[in-house]
Amino acid sequence: MTIEMKDTTAARVTSALLGHHHELGNAGSGMVHTFIVATDRDDYWEAYNAALAANREHPSRILIVIRDPEAPDGLDASIHTETEARGDVIVLTMRGRTVEHPGSVLRPLLVADLPVVVWWPNEAPEDLLTDRIGKLANRRITDALGAVNPTQAIIDRAYYHSAGDTDLAWTRTTTWRALLAAALDQVRQPVTAATVEAATDNAPASLLAAWLGLRLGVEVTVIQTAGPGITAARLQTPAGVVEIVRTGLEDTVYRMPGQPERKVALRRRNVDELITEELRRMDDDVVLAEVLAEMVRQNGQCALDLSRRGATTV
Amino acid sequence: MTQDSAVVAPPQDVSRYLNPLRDERDRRLPRIAGPSVLVMFGVTGDLARKKLMPAVYDLANRGLLPPGFAFVGFARRDWVDQDFAQVVGEAVREHARTPYREEVWQQLLAGIRFVQGEFTDDEAFDRLKTTLEDLDRTQGTGGNHAFYLSVPPKFFEVVIDQLKKHGLAEQSDTSWKRVVIEKPFGHDLTSAQQLERVVSSAFQENQVFRIDHYLGKETVQNLLALRFANTMFEPLWNNNYLSHVQITMAEDIGIGGRAGYYDGVGAARDVIQNHLLQLFALTAMEEPTGMGADALRAEKEKVLEATSATRRFDQHTARGIYDGGWSGGELVKGYLEEDGIPADSTTETYAAIRVDVHNRRWAGVPFYLRTGKRMPTRVTEIALQFKQLPFVPFNAHDTSTLGANALVLRIQPEEGVTLRFGAKVPGTQMEVRDVNMDFEYGSSFTESSPEAYERLILDVLLGDPPLFPRSTEVEESWRILDPVLDYWAGLKTQPESYRPGTWGPKSAREMLARDGVAWRRP
Numbered sequence: 001m002t003i004e005m006k007d008t009t010a011a012r013v014t015s016a017l018l019g020h021h022h023e024l025g026n027a028g029s030g031m032v033h034t035f036i037v038a039t040d041r042d043d044y045w046e047a048y049n050a051a052l053a054a055n056r057e058h059p060s061r062i063l064i065v066i067r068d069p070e071a072p073d074g075l076d077a078s079i080h081t082e083t084e085a086r087g088d089v090i091v092l093t094m095r096g097r098t099v100e101h102p103g104s105v106l107r108p109l110l111v112a113d114l115p116v117v118v119w120w121p122n123e124a125p126e127d128l129l130t131d132r133i134g135k136l137a138n139r140r141i142t143d144a145l146g147a148v149n150p151t152q153a154i155i156d157r158a159y160y161h162s163a164g165d166t167d168l169a170w171t172r173t174t175t176w177r178a179l180l181a182a183a184l185d186q187v188r189q190p191v192t193a194a195t196v197e198a199a200t201d202n203a204p205a206s207l208l209a210a211w212l213g214l215r216l217g218v219e220v221t222v223i224q225t226a227g228p229g230i231t232a233a234r235l236q237t238p239a240g241v242v243e244i245v246r247t248g249l250e251d252t253v254y255r256m257p258g259q260p261e262r263k264v265a266l267r268r269r270n271v272d273e274l275i276t277e278e279l280r281r282m283d284d285d286v287v288l289a290e291v292l293a294e295m296v297r298q299n300g301q302c303a304l305d306l307s308r309r310g311a312t313t314v
Numbered sequence: 315m316t317q318d319s320a321v322v323a324p325p326q327d328v329s330r331y332l333n334p335l336r337d338e339r340d341r342r343l344p345r346i347a348g349p350s351v352l353v354m355f356g357v358t359g360d361l362a363r364k365k366l367m368p369a370v371y372d373l374a375n376r377g378l379l380p381p382g383f384a385f386v387g388f389a390r391r392d393w394v395d396q397d398f399a400q401v402v403g404e405a406v407r408e409h410a411r412t413p414y415r416e417e418v419w420q421q422l423l424a425g426i427r428f429v430q431g432e433f434t435d436d437e438a439f440d441r442l443k444t445t446l447e448d449l450d451r452t453q454g455t456g457g458n459h460a461f462y463l464s465v466p467p468k469f470f471e472v473v474i475d476q477l478k479k480h481g482l483a484e485q486s487d488t489s490w491k492r493v494v495i496e497k498p499f500g501h502d503l504t505s506a507q508q509l510e511r512v513v514s515s516a517f518q519e520n521q522v523f524r525i526d527h528y529l530g531k532e533t534v535q536n537l538l539a540l541r542f543a544n545t546m547f548e549p550l551w552n553n554n555y556l557s558h559v560q561i562t563m564a565e566d567i568g569i570g571g572r573a574g575y576y577d578g579v580g581a582a583r584d585v586i587q588n589h590l591l592q593l594f595a596l597t598a599m600e601e602p603t604g605m606g607a608d609a610l611r612a613e614k615e616k617v618l619e620a621t622s623a624t625r626r627f628d629q630h631t632a633r634g635i636y637d638g639g640w641s642g643g644e645l646v647k648g649y650l651e652e653d654g655i656p657a658d659s660t661t662e663t664y665a666a667i668r669v670d671v672h673n674r675r676w677a678g679v680p681f682y683l684r685t686g687k688r689m690p691t692r693v694t695e696i697a698l699q700f701k702q703l704p705f706v707p708f709n710a711h712d713t714s715t716l717g718a719n720a721l722v723l724r725i726q727p728e729e730g731v732t733l734r735f736g737a738k739v740p741g742t743q744m745e746v747r748d749v750n751m752d753f754e755y756g757s758s759f760t761e762s763s764p765e766a767y768e769r770l771i772l773d774v775l776l777g778d779p780p781l782f783p784r785s786t787e788v789e790e791s792w793r794i795l796d797p798v799l800d801y802w803a804g805l806k807t808q809p810e811s812y813r814p815g816t817w818g819p820k821s822a823r824e825m826l827a828r829d830g831v832a833w834r835r836p
Contacts, residue, residue: 030752030753030754032755059754059755171342174342174343174344175377177335177342177343178343178344178346178377179346179377179381180335181333181335181336181343181346182346182348182380184333184334184335184336185333185336185348186348186349186456188331188333189331191334212335215334215335215337216334216335217334250415250416250417251417254381256381256454259349259382259454260451260452260453260454262381262382262421262424262453262454263381263417263420263421263424264377264381264421265374265375265377265415265417265418265421266377267377267415277342281341285342286339287337287339287340287342
């Protein structure tokens with residue numbers, strides 16, 4: 001059953017939620033954070049399902065925000081009571097001028113005293129920290145690959161990064177980074193050059209290349225391929241080349257100097273898994289911050305950014 | 315030019331190599347084990363099929379196994395590689411927790427081998443050696459070998475001797491050899507020391523991994539987090555506020571097909587010596603100086619050394635044996651009627667002991683440890699029972715149903731914490747009663763987080779042993795338990811029977827009643 005509430009207010013939603021808890025005989029306890037999913041689109045189901053999947057590991061109150069600025073002013077809400085979620089699931093449709101005041105709707109619905117995480121599965125605001133929803137949160141998750149222009153999205157992330165921001169494009173590099181780090185654990189040699197091959201304008205590839213450049217102190221060449229995503233990474237060492245090449249959707253070949261060629265399982269993970277990984281950490285991802293700063297350095301200083309950030313940073 | 319200069323780089327530079335891609339602040343990067351072979355002795359057991367084989371696959375599926383991993387089975391069966399691969403494949407499809415993916419399976423399959431032979435057969439161990447050398451060459455496993463002894467304890471000695479004899483236990487600067495043994499580690503202090511001599515003749519302490527499959531790393535870390543990452547519990551964690559502590563591990567099943575193993579061993583050796591005394595040590599120990607292996611073991615050893623089973627054993631221990639009868643809606647056999655159990659067996663299926671810790675924190679706070687089969691439910695928990703209120707500012711009727719507070723650390727079936735405290739019953743009457751407040755962090759068994767066995771295997775392959783007990787802990791545990799076992803053996807009587815599906819024999823209730831307390835109903 002779903003409790004549908006048309007033209008309602010946050011207070012009425014809160015009271016309906018309390019009533020629902022009361023009926024179930026639980027106090028809605030055991031939740032570890034509030035998870036806001038901010039989207040403008042009707043096709044929010046992928047995000048909705050990913051939020052529910054992540055909820056199995058991190059019981060939480062899920063607030064799905066749909067913004068519809070063209071519609072007449074108002075707020076619609078539906079409380080989803082028959083999900084498998086171990087927590088609350090509420091879809092909030094903000095219409096008309098309500099879109100400009102999301103905090104007024106969300107603030108009463110945050111779980112007391114626990115962290116607030118917001119996720120923009122598609123387009124995200126330029127500066128997350130000053131965004132009306134973003135400023136309610138301790139952790140802000142974006143997905144450059146969900147944006148219309150992923151490359152521009154990741155550049156925005158780089159210029160406007162603040163503590164607590166992460167992007168799923170970075171999460172997507174974790175398995176590649178893990179394999180490369182494991183390879184160096186074995187080769188134990190300095191790296192003299194590195195190459196990343198990926199589809200054109202691939203945001204994870206840009207991050208992976210910036211990370212390798214930063215950590216290894218070498219030039220990283222990015223070569224464009226047909227994709228999908230990252231297709232290969234190579235590290236040149238005095239002993240030979242460490243090579244991870246995706247040869248098919250599910251097949252990846254792993255080559256190390258002086259060792260037989262092997263297959264590894266390097267699967268493209270779905271959004272459920274990426275979001276679950278993100279929610280394990282509420283603290284700042286300092287490694288990502290450094291990588292983004294490196295990208296900014298490579299792209300040259302941005303006048304706009306410095307003027308917006310005020311005199312203290314200059 | 316750069317190529318030449320690096321090739322002649324002195325070896326000490328290699329050993330001091332710091333991987334530039336590793337950064338301790340980068341907590342996303344999982345630790346992937348180095349190239350290695352896992353050799354399993356005893357491949358036909360339940361544990362091997364239901365837990366070990368699926369865990370290996372799940373690790374591969376999560377990308378935590380290295381490229382360059384091989385899995386070798388050693389058993390008497392007249393099998394070739396394909397037969398073993400088929401058994402592993404079936405076990406994986408049936409019991410793995412992550413979805414079956416052909417490419418992961420193909421990756422594993424390339425490194426699956428089988429060596430046929432008896433444990434006493436020198437030729438078989440020669441073949442094992444050849445197989446391992448071959449794998450190091452073709453699969454790039456780098457001479458790193460972990461030997462998992464999933465065999466009855468009586469075979470430990472012969473297998474370890476064979477490994478030593480055939481040079482399979484010798485490490486070099488560039489490769490490691492490790493051995494994994496499962497509880498029971500001996501059946502008393504003397505045999506544990508004997509086992510230790512055998513193991514240490516071939517392997518050094520840091521090569522030995524003792525596995526208690528009841529005690530996952532997740533559990534231990536949860537316990538440590540609750541105790542040492544919070545301000546509010548530790549001040550209460552002593553004899554100022556606690557009256558006693560109850561540690562329970564109950565199983566609702568009987569001995570099943572384990573008659574051969576279980577008879578003569580019994581509940582105390584099977585569970586109290588390892589699992590319950592480890593939980594006890596983690597509950598009672600002082601704060602370690604860090605979460606490293608040595609710091610943790612040092613504290614556990616200290617508290618075990620300060621502990622002894624409480625005399626007199628006729629008053630402070632209880633043992634029982636389950637009768638036939640109705641359990642959970644089905645008619646079940648009594649222990650003595652189980653297949654393969656002699657009618658005059660004196661093996662206990664329920665054991666409860668009291669231990670006291672002789673230090674300032676715990677003096678006067680008894681710890682009661684109990685375990686049993688055919689209990690009403692499967693549950694493992696640590697219950698810290700608080701003292702009764704020293705003074706109640708209500709009249710007696712208001713608080714007639716109010717018990718003492720309790721903090722319960724639930725371990726099985728779902729990990730979590732329960733706090734029991736008094737609350738006013740809604741209404742005009744002033745009536746205070748006990749209520750429970752529960753916390754459960756998600757499910758520890760989600761597909762996305764590794765299961766206990768996976769973490770155990772991964773730790774072995776990574777060489778990361780902090781939570782495995784060291785031989786000193788094993789021996790201290792026997793020192794605590796041995797006097798009780800001797801006392802029971804000296805009685806030469808059968809343990810008191812209890813109805814299946816109940817919380818144990820009458821003597822268990824009396825044992826606590828003597829101290830003025832009662833067992834919790836978990």
